[in-house]
Amino acid sequence: MTDPASTPLKVAVLGAGSVGSQTVRQLLERHDELAARIGREFAVTGVLVRNLDAHRDSPIPAELLTTEAEPLIDGADIVIELIGGIEPARTYVERALRNGADVVTANKALLAESQVEIFEAGREGGAETWYEAAVAAAIPIIRPLQDSMIGDRINRVMGIVNGSTNYILDRMDVDGLGMQEALDEAIRLGYAEADPSADVEGWDAAAKATILAGLAFHTHVPREAVACEGITGITGELVQAAKASGQVVKLLAVCERLDADTPDEAVNVRVTPVLLPRTHPLAAVHGGMNAVFVDAMDAGSLMFYGAGAGGVETSSTVLADFVLAAKRIVRDAPPEFITFVDHLPIAPLDRVRSRYRIELQVGDEPGTLAAIAGKIAELGVSVRDVQQISAPQSGPATLVVSTHRAPERDLQQVVAELRTLDAVESVVGVIRVEGVE
Amino acid sequence: MTDPASTPLKVAVLGAGSVGSQTVRQLLERHDELAARIGREFAVTGVLVRNLDAHRDSPIPAELLTTEAEPLIDGADIVIELIGGIEPARTYVERALRNGADVVTANKALLAESQVEIFEAGREGGAETWYEAAVAAAIPIIRPLQDSMIGDRINRVMGIVNGSTNYILDRMDVDGLGMQEALDEAIRLGYAEADPSADVEGWDAAAKATILAGLAFHTHVPREAVACEGITGITGELVQAAKASGQVVKLLAVCERLDADTPDEAVNVRVTPVLLPRTHPLAAVHGGMNAVFVDAMDAGSLMFYGAGAGGVETSSTVLADFVLAAKRIVRDAPPEFITFVDHLPIAPLDRVRSRYRIELQVGDEPGTLAAIAGKIAELGVSVRDVQQISAPQSGPATLVVSTHRAPERDLQQVVAELRTLDAVESVVGVIRVEGVE
Structure with a gap:
């Protein structure tokens, strides 16, 4: 019988695009350094690609490339999913987790769509999902x-x-x-x-x-x-x-x-x-x-x-998650799962308090500004300042209205009502303002 | 017999200064929220102070205050050390770790002095040291x-x-x-x-x-x-x-x-x-x-x-480490220890390649600049630019020499030799330049 502590960890990589190929390159080139940090040997058992021919000139050794997902996944201790998109990534990730293999993924689309199901699959299989690379690539967030x-x-x-x-x-x-x-x-x-x-x-x-x-x-x-x-x-x-x-x-x-x-x-x-x-x-x-x-x-x-973004920048985070997953397995630490314990209600946008910058094309008649300011005040929104950006001799002028913070629903009503004012020729643009009170 | 999973974790806080008192306040006020994140009840069993009278007006409940370190530490599952300084903090931290209690600390002086011994005490006791708050307070680094x-x-x-x-x-x-x-x-x-x-x-x-x-x-x-x-x-x-x-x-x-x-x-x-x-x-x-x-x-x-810095900002990180330590204990995950596996040699400053800005007071004779530039070139350092900051009609002028990157030992020799030049009245100031090549 082999001592499990001396068996190299088996690592499957799914996908050989820009992040995948960088990750495989480093797993091979920097093997000794990474193994020292883990405290155990590891071996890349295969790299899943859709089409072997398309990777003929890839720096990945040809004998690692495979188009057979299931045997690769089923034999792995750690599966690194770098295919992206929902399917077949979801099927592969859930299969790996249910098998008890930790999953490292950079797939934000998949997590956004299916994080609850993925964490559940991990709970069933006793395996953890590592996804630091899914948001803001190289940045630990x-x-x-x-x-x-x-x-x-x-x-x-x-x-x-x-x-x-x-x-x-x-x-x-x-x-x-x-x-x-x-x-x-x-x-x-x-x-x-x-x-x-x-x-x-x-x-x-x-x-x-x-x-x-x-x-x-x-x-x-x-x-x-x-x-x-x-x-x-x-x-x-x-x-x-x-x-x-x-x-x-x-x-x-x-x-x-x-x-x-x-x-x-x-x-x-x-x-x-x-x-x-x-x-x-x-x-x-x-x-x-x-x-x-x-x-x-x-x-x-x-x-x-x-x-x-970037292949090599993202691979920095993928490799870190790989080392952490491997250390977890080596230390035999129980997997951690995200639990959404606070269950806060989700509020629609119209409850948010925003500040708007509203750009208007207005007629050049006297009383225009008063009409606009009056309408905004009537709706309970407070104006921070009004700027006349261009004022040619004749013809329409551009007016920029900046509001104080107000509920989105009131601001949206302001914009809708301004559109109906005779003094307003058109609402050219509306944008929110952040970073100030 | 009590079920260990239902026994509240016992938390000892050492120190009631600005970080300590904020930490205790939040452990008490936000108990339910923190317990939910941990997944287990916890109780603050005591707060170590040097002098009970000095904390008579503190918001910390009087019955928690104690001057007896050993019984407080020996009864704890988690010890939060916020005394600062080397002693008695080191004795308390090592005692807690050898007892098998996880330690949360914001004590950078202690870690800088004794991290190897502290990690060793943790290894002996099977307990982990959490010290995110020791560097850059609220910033996760x-x-x-x-x-x-x-x-x-x-x-x-x-x-x-x-x-x-x-x-x-x-x-x-x-x-x-x-x-x-x-x-x-x-x-x-x-x-x-x-x-x-x-x-x-x-x-x-x-x-x-x-x-x-x-x-x-x-x-x-x-x-x-x-x-x-x-x-x-x-x-x-x-x-x-x-x-x-x-x-x-x-x-x-x-x-x-x-x-x-x-x-x-x-x-x-x-x-x-x-x-x-x-x-x-x-x-x-x-x-x-x-x-x-x-x-x-x-x-x-x-x-x-x-x-x-700041009491409440630092307490954010102390509380996070407390929750993580508690989760580790609840999950029964093995403690992690820092291991310095790379053993790189430590190079003295003179091997670093720096850029210097050297400010000199120089005489007003012709040939001064040539003499200075010549001396610097002779020592193998390349000059990036020379600026004459003030040049009154007569009397000494100020010269600012910016170098390219060069080994510190060469730059230090440049400064030493410039001091001996007849043309140089004094070396006013030397500062390194970073953030550019």
């Missing part, structure tokens, strides 16, 4: 929320968690590009996919927001409960106007606790483009970088900053 | 280095880890205060102790640097091996000159891997005031805030930012 802040009460998480859109908005801000120009550039340089919908519509950020919210509030927030607005409505003019007034446009995933310590306590999770003052720490996050800003009752403000 | 980056290779850690000195330097930078003025203000506002030596001499930062280096390099770096220079030599003039050239003075704890992947691989750990370009993420860390910047082979650059 899952474990800090889950462990380092477990004694505190988190009130708000605001994250730049999508590198593509941050790259696009940053180019528009720094170099004055228009949206289409910046998007084309992002695709050309590999910051965005050829079909950029998941990024620019905010869906990728929304998947990450549900994961962050679950950890921050100990409450399961289904993906469908995340209000999601992307950056497709952001124009070069808005970005430049923001710049002129000391602000910057960022796409944020926001997880917020509402009415803390009252019977109405609830959480809202949303993805939305916002204006931030340039002095806010998140305003300095450039290019494809990511950052997550956390406000907690005791700890105050914290920020975690780093690379949010 | 211990566990990210220990766990989240365990699959990567860290090349450099640069931290603003002392809030007092950052407050002083920030006031000098933003408000133009002199060193003494800023220091007095820091003491008056409670950012610094009445005896500020541990802060301004860099000793506090050096203690934290040994802890960070141990985690980053899997190598024990004794406190004595940390080269330590404080901020007492920093003048208001230097801070303003730096500001004028787009730089800022910060006191950094630097942990650096030298000659990676060569037979000469080693680590150097130092505390030193440096000039940083204002575009560096650490330059934006104001007031008493802390931040730790990490450069890793795969992950690239990461930054962790937040409150580095």
Whole structure:
């Protein structure tokens, strides 16, 4: 009989894309160093690919490549899932966990869709799921929320968690590009996919927001409960106007606790483009970088900053989770499972208190400003300032109304009613303002 | 017989200063919430103080206060040590660990001095030491280095880890205060102790640097091996000159891997005031805030930012470690111990490659600049630029020489030789430059 302590841990890698191939390369090249940190030998038993021919020139040794998922998964102590997407990743991950193999995954879409089922499969099989790489790639944020802040009460998480859109908005801000120009550039340089919908519509950020919210509030927030607005409505003019007034446009995933310590306590999770003052720490996050800003009752403000994408950057986190999973198995420590013990209700967007910047095209008649201000006041919303951006000799003028914080439902009503005013030719744009009271 | 799973965990708190009293308050006030996260009841069995009378007006219930350390420690499942300093903290911590009680501590001085002995006591007693609060208070940095980056290779850690000195330097930078003025203000506002030596001499930062280096390099770096220079030599003039050239003075704890992947691989750990370009993420860390910047082979650059001091901020981290220790005991997971598996040699400062900014008072004779440049070139150091800051009609002029990166030993020789030059009246100041190549 072999001594289990001397048997190398068997590691299966599913997927050989940019993260997968980097991960396999390092598991092989840095084997001795990683084994020393684990305290046990390990061996990569195979790498699942869809098509062997497509990987003929891959640096992965040909004898490791396989198209047979089940035998690879069933023989493994640790399964590293880097396929992405829902299926077949979900079937593979749940199979591995039910087999009792720990799973390391970078798959935010899968977790956002099925985290409850995945944790349940792990409970059944006595195996743990490690997913630090699923949000903000190289940045440690899952474990800090889950462990380092477990004694505190988190009130708000605001994250730049999508590198593509941050790259696009940053180019528009720094170099004055228009949206289409910046998007084309992002695709050309590999910051965005050829079909950029998941990024620019905010869906990728929304998947990450549900994961962050679950950890921050100990409450399961289904993906469908995340209000999601992307950056497709952001124009070069808005970005430049923001710049002129000391602000910057960022796409944020926001997880917020509402009415803390009252019977109405609830959480809202949303993805939305916002204006931030340039002095806010998140305003300095450039290019494809990511950052997550956390406000907690005791700890105050914290920020975690780093690379949010990239094969080698993501593999750093995948390898860490692999070492931790292996150490857990070697130490024979019981697996940990996320439990959503707080069960806070999920509040719709209209309960959130926001600040709006509303840009209007207005007629040039006397009394216009009074009519607009009167209508807003009538709806109970307080105006912070009004700016007349352009005032040609004749023709329509542009008016920018900034409100104080008010419930979303009131702000949305303000926008709807402004559209009906005779004095208002059109509502050009509406954007939320964050990072100020 | 009582079911151990139904027995509340017994928690002893040692110390009732600003962190201790906040921690006790929250353990009592937020008992139900914390117990739910742990999954087991717990009870604070006592709070060790030196003098009962001194705590007569404390919010801590009088019946919890005790001056008897041994019975309190010996009856506890978890001991939270918030006394600070070496003794009697070390005796208490080691006693608790040998008893098999997990220890939560915020005591950086103790860890810097005795981490090896403390981990050894834990190994003997089968108990774990939790010390996230010992470095950068509210910021999760211990566990990210220990766990989240365990699959990567860290090349450099640069931290603003002392809030007092950052407050002083920030006031000098933003408000133009002199060193003494800023220091007095820091003491008056409670950012610094009445005896500020541990802060301004860099000793506090050096203690934290040994802890960070141990985690980053899997190598024990004794406190004595940390080269330590404080901020007492920093003048208001230097801070303003730096500001004028787009730089800022910060006191950094630097942990650096030298000659990676060569037979000469080693680590150097130092505390030193440096000039940083204002575009560096650490330059934006104001007031008493802390931040730790990490450069890793795969992950690239990461930054962790937040409150580095304060009773309630530190208690956030102490409570998290308490919950994690309690969960470990409830789950019956084996304790984890830091093991310094890499045993890298520790390199003296003179092997580090630095950039220097050297300010000289020079005579007004022709040929001065040539003589100085010639001497520096002769010693093999390359000059980046030379600036003549003031040039009155007659009398001495101020010359600022910025070098390229060169070995410290060569740079130190440059400074020594410049002092002997006839053309040089005095070397006014020397400071390292970081954050640029």
